[in-house]
Amino acid sequence: MYLGAIEAGGTxxxxxxxxxxxxxxxxVQFPTTAPEETMQKVIxxxxxxxxxxxxxxxxxxxxxxxxxxxxxxxxxxxxxxxTNFNFVGTIQKYFHVPIGFDTDVNAAAxxxxxxxxxxxxxxxxxMTVGTGIGVGAIVExxxxxxxxxxxxxxxxxxxxxxxxxxxxxxFHGDCLExxxxxxxxxxxxxxxxxxxxxxxxxxxxxxxxxxxxxxxxILVLSPEQVIIGGGVAKQSTLLPRIHRHVLNxxxxxxxxxxxxxxxxHYITLPGLGDNAGICGALALAKQALGDK
Amino acid sequence: MYLGAIEAGGTxxxxxxxxxxxxxxxxVQFPTTAPEETMQKVIxxxxxxxxxxxxxxxxxxxxxxxxxxxxxxxxxxxxxxxTNFNFVGTIQKYFHVPIGFDTDVNAAAxxxxxxxxxxxxxxxxxMTVGTGIGVGAIVExxxxxxxxxxxxxxxxxxxxxxxxxxxxxxFHGDCLExxxxxxxxxxxxxxxxxxxxxxxxxxxxxxxxxxxxxxxxILVLSPEQVIIGGGVAKQSTLLPRIHRHVLNxxxxxxxxxxxxxxxxHYITLPGLGDNAGICGALALAKQALGDK
Numbered sequence: 401m402y403l404g405a406i407e408a409g410g411t412x413x414x415x416x417x418x419x420x421x422x423x424x425x426x427x428v429q430f431p432t433t434a435p436e437e438t439m440q441k442v443i444x445x446x447x448x449x450x451x452x453x454x455x456x457x458x459x460x461x462x463x464x465x466x467x468x469x470x471x472x473x474x475x476x477x478x479x480x481x482x483t484n485f486n487f488v489g490t491i492q493k494y495f496h497v498p499i500g501f502d503t504d505v506n507a508a509a510x511x512x513x514x515x516x517x518x519x520x521x522x523x524x525x526x527m528t529v530g531t532g533i534g535v536g537a538i539v540e541x542x543x544x545x546x547x548x549x550x551x552x553x554x555x556x557x558x559x560x561x562x563x564x565x566x567x568x569x570x571f572h573g574d575c576l577e578x579x580x581x582x583x584x585x586x587x588x589x590x591x592x593x594x595x596x597x598x599x600x601x602x603x604x605x606x607x608x609x610x611x612x613x614x615x616x617x618i619l620v621l622s623p624e625q626v627i628i629g630g631g632v633a634k635q636s637t638l639l640p641r642i643h644r645h646v647l648n649x650x651x652x653x654x655x656x657x658x659x660x661x662x663x664x665h666y667i668t669l670p671g672l673g674d675n676a677g678i679c680g681a682l683a684l685a686k687q688a689l690g691d692k
Numbered sequence: 693m694y695l696g697a698i699e700a701g702g703t704x705x706x707x708x709x710x711x712x713x714x715x716x717x718x719x720v721q722f723p724t725t726a727p728e729e730t731m732q733k734v735i736x737x738x739x740x741x742x743x744x745x746x747x748x749x750x751x752x753x754x755x756x757x758x759x760x761x762x763x764x765x766x767x768x769x770x771x772x773x774x775t776n777f778n779f780v781g782t783i784q785k786y787f788h789v790p791i792g793f794d795t796d797v798n799a800a801a802x803x804x805x806x807x808x809x810x811x812x813x814x815x816x817x818x819m820t821v822g823t824g825i826g827v828g829a830i831v832e833x834x835x836x837x838x839x840x841x842x843x844x845x846x847x848x849x850x851x852x853x854x855x856x857x858x859x860x861x862x863f864h865g866d867c868l869e870x871x872x873x874x875x876x877x878x879x880x881x882x883x884x885x886x887x888x889x890x891x892x893x894x895x896x897x898x899x900x901x902x903x904x905x906x907x908x909x910i911l912v913l914s915p916e917q918v919i920i921g922g923g924v925a926k927q928s929t930l931l932p933r934i935h936r937h938v939l940n941x942x943x944x945x946x947x948x949x950x951x952x953x954x955x956x957h958y959i960t961l962p963g964l965g966d967n968a969g970i971c972g973a974l975a976l977a978k979q980a981l982g983d984k
Contacts, residue, residue: 461947478945491885523838537912540834546815547948554945555908556850571945616847620829620912622838653846653863655753656770656839 401690404451404495405681406442408458408487409506410531413438415445418682420689422515422561427678434481435490443494453682455500457507457677462487464502464545472501500684504528506538506543507680508629508670513538514683516671518625525623526676527552528630529610533577537621544621547650553577557612560605563588582607582632594634603638610638611645614667618646618654626667630675633669643667695981696743699796700750702771702823705730707737712981714807719970726773727782735786747976749793749799749969751901754779754901756794756837764793768854769784792976796820797828798835799972800921800962805830807976808818808963817915818968820922821843821902823867829913833933836913849904852897853882872901874924885924892921895930902930903937906959910946918940918959921968925961935959979982 402425407414409432416427425538428445432438444455461477463470472488487536488501507661509518517523518538526536533553537544544550554575565588567574568581578584585593589602614626633639643663650659658666670676694717700704701724708719721735724730738746754768755762764780780793794802801810801818810816810830818828825845829836830862836842859866860873870876877885881894888894906918925931927967935955942951950958962968 407899439783539831539836542832542834544831546831547910547916547950548914548946550914551911554910556848556941558743558848558850581703612848614906617912618839619843619847620888620909622840622842624839624931649848651863654840654843658839 401450402449403448403682403685404449404454405678405685406454406456406458406491407507407677407681408432408456409458409504409677410486413442414678415442416678416682417446417449417451418679419650420632420686421677422672422682423574424675424678424682435485437442438580439490440491444474444491446495450493451497453498453500453685453689454495455507455681456487456501457504457681457684458487460503460677461551462501462550463502464549472499487579499686500688501683502543502684503534503536503549504677504680505534506549507536507684508537508676509536509627509680510683510687511544511672511676511680512625512627512670514686515679517627517668518672521624523623524625525617525621526627526670527610527614529580529628529632530582530630531692533581535617537617537623539623544664551679552613552617553581555613555616557609559663560608576609576613580606585632593635597635602638603635603641606635607638607641607645610692612644615646618650618659622654623660626674627670628667629670637668639667640664693744693827695974695977696721696738696741697970697977698746698748698750698783699969699973700724700748701796701969702751706736707734707813708970708974709741709743710971710976711737714803714964714971714974716967716970716974719888734783743787743789744825745790745792745977745981746787747799747973747978747980748779748783748847748878749794749796749973749976750779751838752795753843754793754795754881756841764791768972790977790979790980792978792980794835794976795826795828795841796969796972797826798841799828799976800968801828801830801919801972802835802975802979803964803968803972804917804919804962806978807971808968809919809960811963813916815913815915816917816919817909817913818919818921818962819902819906821872821920821924822874822922825873827909829909831913831915844905844909845873846907847908852886852900855897868901868905869905872898872905877924885927889927892929895927895933898924899933899937901932903934904941906934906939910951911943914946916950919962919968920959921962931959931961932956
């Protein structure tokens with residue numbers, strides 16, 4: 401049995417064919433251009449396979465409401481040409497199989513639940529820090545949807561008293577994303593994060609904000625596992641600093657030994673590494689097959 | 693068919709017998725004293741009925757993990773005599789029926805989903821502002837559990853620049869509960885909330901904090917309905933002020949007409965009024981019967 405997976409990002413697409421064990425058999429990657437051109441490459445890649453289901457984890461915002469007329473669409477994205485693009489409909493025209501469709505971070509959370517660091521658990525969150533800050537969540541074994549989908553990157557954080565950076569979010573100025581995303585780091589310090597790895601104060605401030613935000617997610621969702629992916633998380637000193645700040649913010653309130661004694665196992669990098677996104681799309685395909 | 697319901701509060705217990713339509717047939721209420729005495733009254737009330745299930749919505753913290761040895765216990769509560777009390781086990785000794793057990797606010801959220809303002813929806817949050825601030829949540833039709841249960845009343849909020857009150861939370865000082873609970877209002881203004889109803893500045897500040905917190909819950913959980921219960925919510929000017937502050941904080945980011953155009957229907961008082969808690973316990977009983 402073959403499953404198709406699409407990891408649709410703002411700058412690149414990854415497509416893969418894999419199986420229900422989370423194994424990738426073949427993959428391809430190309431830049432995200434106009435929808436017609438990009439989708440043609442997706443279709444060309446998949447058409448030689450007999451697929452049983454396809455999963456799509458995509459940039460957004462997206463319409464996930466199955467009762468909505470625009471279910472399966474990318475909605476009001478600032479990305480040129482992709483506004484109101486019927487993603488599911490376009491794929492369905494060529495492949496008459498069940499299609500799983502969700503945000504990129506929700507997909508990655510599901511991938512980690514099926515085959516990664518949250519394996520065997522009923523809940524987790526997957527946070528990615530890059531151009532934006534996105535967080536996917538699973539509660540009681542199910543991806544969190546609702547009115548729309550979570551937009552956790554935009555929560556309010558309390559500012560560090562020494563931080564005078566105005567923030568980079570066009571909607572909220574100094575929300576979490578406005579203070580701690582890749583572009584926020586670059587604007588505040590005048591260099592890209594990758595070129596600042598030796599500067600302790602950069603990562604201490606970053607951990608102050610990310611740790612504070614993760615403490616809030618823990619208070620609201622009580623996830624059994626917290627996973628941090630994306631480029632920024634690879635800074636080697638960041639994760640231990642985040643552990644410290646999360647404990648600081650919770651201040652002993654959440655009495656569970658996983659937090660009090662094993663925070664380094666509780667908040668981790670993805671078990672699937674850089675494959676969290678594409679395996680997540682594969683997990684959506686597997687789930688779509690089960691839902692049928 | 694009869695269902696039993698227990699709303700266990702820190703100061704009073706309400707017990708009721710009702711049906712699966714959410715109707716209460718008989719109810720009784722008594723002060724919360726030592727567990728033995730209190731539970732005897734519960735048992736005496738229920739024993740003349742042939743009950744099919746019992747639901748318990750209780751003060752906490754509680755252990756909701758069914759795999760845990762202390763499932764069904766009230767755990768490390770500061771309330772004298774109730775620490776490590778085996779609530780489910782005590783009831784089960786007398787009544788051999790399915791028992792639903794959850795936090796008081798999760799119960800109220802379920803009651804509102806079954807029979808109140810969130811009827812027909814898949815998700816909602818129920819917030820209560822009183823001695824503490826508690827929030828229950830339902831996502832994809834299921835009560836939110838995880839590592840423990842949500843403790844949303846303790847999230848961080850950004851302080852109002854004119855507010856110099858130090859905060860009343862023993863764990864976090866000026867978290868949401870420390871700034872906006874009933875005791876926080878009383879300490880800040882020197883009077884109980886009920887005696888401050890004419891003072892606009894009290895409710896404007898309260899709405900600033902509650903609105904900010906609700907905006908965070910919307911970003912994290914994307915609930916289809918937000919319900920505010922408890923004594924403080926009854927201040928007549930509070931709810932419209934909260935509507936304004938939620939819109940301010942989201943600043944157009946969550947593009948859904950329910951928020952942008954109908955916020956007064958989106959964030960409301962409980963449909964079940966003061967019965968939200970006891971009907972919630974009834975809903976837990978109904979759910980326990982279905983889970984069997």
